[in-house]
Amino acid sequence: MTLRAELTVPDEAITPGASLTAYLRVWNESRIVDAYRLTLIGPPADWPNTEADLGQLPVYPGNYEKINIPLTLPRHSDLPPGPLTFAVRVASVEDPLAVAVPEATLCVGEFRDLDVKAVRPRVGGALWSTNLILLENTGNATTTFRLRLAPEAPDAPLRTKLRRTRLALDAGEKARVGLSVGVTSPVPIGTAADWKLGVRGGWGDEEERTAEFVHRQRPILPKRAMKALIALSALAVAAVALWLSPVGGKKPTVKTESAKGPSQVQAVQQEEKKAADAKKKQEDDQKKQEEQAQKEKEDAGALKKKTLDGASLAADSKAKKLMAEYKVPRGYRLVLKALGITGTGPPTGNLIVTAANNRLVTQSVAAAKDFPLTTPVSLKVGEKVVLELHCTPPSGVAPTPAGPTDCLATVVLTGDLIPLKGPNAEPETPPTGAANPTPTPSTRS
Structure with a gap:
């Protein structure tokens, strides 16, 4: 039984997140009515909202039928730009040996996106504070991003500084950038004030992603510390006044110490303490040596890569x-x-x-x-x-x-x-489990 199939896609590049339609034509060149099981093969079979089993397609003898296959490219950094080959397996119901696997190649376009997030949503200090900004290139192409940091209020008494203002990230790559916020006009006494700051990450003239955090400017001496300082000062003044008054004062006594040094009992106690410390140190050193020997023994018998x-x-x-x-x-x-x-x-x-x-x-x-x-x-x-x-x-x-x-x-x-275990084990990189690379099926009649 003769079977022929053709798979076509649009020629233009498709940006991830967009949809397209693939067209499949199946010719029945036999003399009987036949139906064909259609199975999607390749990366599109694992994309969300895409079914790998396309069902059956009946075709009369000497004719052909056409089926539209809608595909939506996932907007993810794991989908690199460039050609992407996939196929459809066409198998005859009447003759299991009649199989065709037509291929098609679609062009995946580039897209750029950035995720910006502050590690701490609130920082504070009387004179300065620090924070970290987490960046992730969620696009599918290497992109150079620029960063800007500034308070939202134009009259904020703050001076900001980013450790890096430009950085290039590969698709899916993450980075951390440190920043510092300095107070230009410290407040000696008073209440705390909140100042909102914005971090902007961009890669084009108008394309930007933002993240916000708050710097709380605290006074150098807060109310509680000021109250405590006043209370301590009052107690100190009262104590001095009581000491100098005829009622509260008393005649100082002279303390004398023996010139003979520590007594015999104290000397014995000191020697016993030294002996106990030396014994404990010896036991700790012996325990460390045993642990090191056990570790070397385990490392020698461990599985190797x-x-x-x-x-x-x-x-x-x-x-x-x-x-x-x-x-x-x-x-x-x-x-x-x-x-x-x-x-x-x-x-x-x-x-x-x-x-x-x-x-x-x-x-x-x-x-x-x-x-x-x-x-x-x-x-x-x-x-x-x-x-x-x-x-x-x-x-x-x-x-x-x-x-x-x-x-x-x-x-x-x-x-x-x-x-899997031992000193030669290596952490497994995501995604875990067996990956599903791009298969390369061949078409045969």
Whole structure:
């Protein structure tokens, strides 16, 4: 049964956050009425408000049908600008071997955005204060941002200073910028005053994002401290007056000390205290040495980071081995970085590579090629990388002498085995779990 499909998208660049419509045409070149199951493959299948299962499309013999596929690009820094390839898998209901995977490439445009936030919404001081500003480039392109800091009231007695006024951030990158606020006209005594300040981050003539915080200017001597100082002064004056008066004064006595030094009991107590301190210090040093030795012993027996270079999966239809897998060993997690793919076979043969049940690659065996991962894929303990080989020729079609009838596929895994625990463990970078990189399916009739 003959199957032909075509997937098209608009040529102009699409800014993340905008929507577009992809058009799919399916031709039924057989002699019977057939329906086709449609499945969206690639990054759009994981976007919000997008269904990977597009349902079924019935087509009469000798005709074609057209279906519109609405897509909305997520406005997120993880979607880089440039070409983005996706595909739709078209599978016949009547003939499971009749499959087509047309591809299309849309152009993702650039957008810029900035998140600005003050770490502390309120700071204060009589003479000065400090704060931190958190910045995050929420756009999808590297952008140079400028920062400005100023009080909202023009008569505010404040002097502001930013540690940095310009900085370049990559997409999704975060940064912290320190600032200081100085008081130009301190208030010796009185009540506190609140002054609102605004931080503005911009990247164009009119594009700005703002954050606000409040500086509370406190008096050098607040009311409570002033009252306490007056009370203490009054008590001091009263004490001096009582001491000098005939009623409250008394004759001072002369204190004498023995020239013989400390008594025998005091000397014994001092020696006992010195001995106890020396014993405690010796015990503390011995405990530290034991802890250090135990730590060195644990570090020596800990798992070490390994490079997974050369581990391969092989599938051969002639040997009836249509599936191969690699399982992450105990105590490690796998960070997969690249797939070296080779294969031979007829154009109808397909190979599929999955990691932790997430499909990474779908390729024709005859056109197999290496697949670099733009984003490393992280697999947990026990999760598998699986190679599947599909090399069943269409029913009723005899092998041709011009091409091979058997399929052979090999996938070489490149990555790192990182210990989960111990001194050699490394923190897992977000997003956790197996990532879903851009698959590269191939179209075959």
